[in-house]
Amino acid sequence: MDQHIKVPAGEKITLQNGKLTVPNQPIVPFIEGDGTGPDIWQASVRVLDAAVEKAYGGERQIAWMEVYAGDKANEVYGEQVWLPKSTVDTIREYLVGIKGPLTTPVGGGIRSINVALRQELDLYACVRPVTYFDGVPSPVKEPQLIDMVIFRENTEDIYAGIEFQAGTAEVQKLRDFLMTEMGVNKIRFPETSSLGVKPVSEEGTKRLVRAAIQYAVDNGRKSVTLVHKGNIMKFTEGSFRDWGYQVAKEEFGGVELDGGPWLQLPNGIVIKDSIADAFLQQILLRPAEYDVIATLNLNGDYISDALAAQVGGIGIAPGANINYLTGHAVFEATHGTAPKYAGQDKVNPSSVILSGEMLLRHLGWNEAADLIVASMSKTIGQKTVTYDFARLMDGATEVKCSEFADALIANL
């Protein structure tokens, strides 16, 4: 902790015997985020506080504690400080946090702060539920059939950022090693290639798939689909599939259906797999056949936004980054900073509000979480929506980001 972080009155959330102990005034660190982050956070925190107040009449309250990352860390800690150590240490100490989106430049510049936070805290499961709220405009015919929860591996894959730029001494060293010592002759343009490394481990895969299956078991879901491109990337994505089936068999009692590879657990849950390209058309054509999804980091990134579009877009796509073993969890929207709308009080705050709803449920404050879901349904049902929905909805009343929060609070 340092002098920039003001600790509010409240108590720490702790983990005891694998279970969270949540005081009535838990201190929860938050990162406001870049771009539209401040608008969204200011709207979201009001809704979260109002839901808690309504559910518990003042007996419970979240003590929010601001920690810094991205542009605001530069302002507070000085230039080129994007993710202060104290931010990571504070979230580590207080276990549960929430964040707005943070900018990552394309090409050069800093590596993703979002990814760094997930790696530093080993938040190995990125959990992104995709459900439909009645009345939301959707490009598909039967959006109500979509009810999936994506479990995206969050620490490995090509997403880990191990890559070397064309023309550097580093890439030359790696290329020479691959070509002379490993017999690699498939780099099409060796002199001008950048090279990336795609680590996919048995441990990393198994803990993610284990979490996905456990979620399916705990929540009475019908199936878990392992999504991969294992026909082409045999030892990374193919192994993800194989290790996934192994967990289902060895730890959850899966038995082969019709000679495999699909499995069925004793409670009826089906464990199956799908190749990523085919999967992306299947979720459009036959979404009812998919339920819990377990996939690698980059696939999960693409699938998250594609599925979000089917239920109205990334303005209403929440998520959580979780380590089920240590209890650490950082909740965040699926979308980014949407920089062209920054400071306009315009964008949809629903993704962060519903990420907060997931946070409340994670704390066991289900009454407050339920109030938020009900209010979201009611407000959208009244066609009071932000620009993203209004432009696709007949007869909608378009409201600002902050006004949408007001409407949600009024409907709690």
Ligand SMILES: NC(=O)C1=CN([C@@H]2O[C@H](COP(=O)(O)OP(=O)(O)OC[C@H]3O[C@@H](n4cnc5c(N)ncnc54)[C@H](OP(=O)(O)O)[C@@H]3O)[C@@H](O)[C@H]2O)C=CC1
């Ligand atoms: N976890 C994180 O913090 C993430 C950070 N990022 C970062 O964000 C930056 C911008 O990324 P970009 O690719 O533009 O993706 P964004 O998700 O920021 O925005 C893409 C488009 O999605 C729509 N959108 C996004 N958020 C909302 C919202 N709250 N309400 C309504 N519509 C929304 C807008 O569509 P329209 O134009 O149609 O109105 C927007 O132009 C990059 O630096 C990227 O790295 C990206 C993803 C996640």
Ligand SMILES: O=C(O)CCC(=O)C(=O)O
């Ligand atoms: O870190 C980033 O900038 C992008 C991350 C992202 O798109 C995601 O996690 O969905």
Ligand SMILES: [Mg+2]
């Ligand atoms: Mg993404």
